[in-house]
Amino acid sequence: MLLDTLDELFERLRVATTPTEIEALQNGIWQLWLSTGNRRLDKHLEAGMRAMAAGDYSHAIADFTVLIEECPSYAEGWNKRATAHYLRGEYRASIRDIQQTLRLEPRHFGALSGWATMIRMLGDDAGALRVLLRLQRICRYWPGLQAQLHDLRNRLGEAES
Known part of the structure; x- marks a missing residue:
């Protein structure tokens, strides 16, 4: 596979x-x-996913934002931030990030x-x-x-x- x-x-x-x-x-x-191809950025992805799993959506959004800012063409960064926004009840922000995810993938x-x-x-x-x-x-x-x-x-x- x-x-x-x-x-x-x-x-x-x-x-x-x-x-x-x-x-x-x-x-x-x-x-x-779920791989950016960059070890440092993968750490932000992993930290954001851990924060999201723990219910710390602000921390997750911050980590995913760093990922997006440093690698704006990485669709999964946008998708993960969309998920964190959704879990926080921020549907408009989530939908904006989903739309960017879908532009990229x-x-x-x-x-x-x-x-x-x-x-x-x-x-x-x-x-x-x-x-x-x-x-x-x-x-x-x-x-x-x-x-x-x-x-x-x-x-x-x-x-x-």
């Missing part, structure tokens, strides 16, 4: 059908995403899933449907995706496609 490139893993994820296979491919992708399934959750919580079912349709193009059999799409289409009065 480690020798696979990100593009190869995403191609395999696009056609994966079983939860076990999907999870293994996602884990391989996360392994690649349009296939970021974690960002897409989180974005759909937030915009649905904010009452935008049509927007959530659009985001989940993007996620479907990456992984049609994402666990729970078809049920969410069905529910949103029913709420919006749309026919299944």
Whole structure:
């Protein structure tokens, strides 16, 4: 799995059908995403993730901000900060960081899933449907995706496609 490139893993994820296979491919992708290639920046990433796990979202945001400022092209830095903002209830800040994550890595399934959750919580079912349709193009059999799409289409009065 480690020798696979990100593009190869995403191609395999696009056609994966079983939860076990999907999870293994996602884990391989996360392994690649969770390395900046710079030991010092990896330490900020690790410290931010530890702070987030401990519920210290301010510290996590500070670490992820350093990462973003020093390596603005690193999509996972933006995604991690988006998660910390979300956990702190700062949805607008989270959505801004998710949008930057997706500019850098349009296939970021974690960002897409989180974005759909937030915009649905904010009452935008049509927007959530659009985001989940993007996620479907990456992984049609994402666990729970078809049920969410069905529910949103029913709420919006749309026919299944």
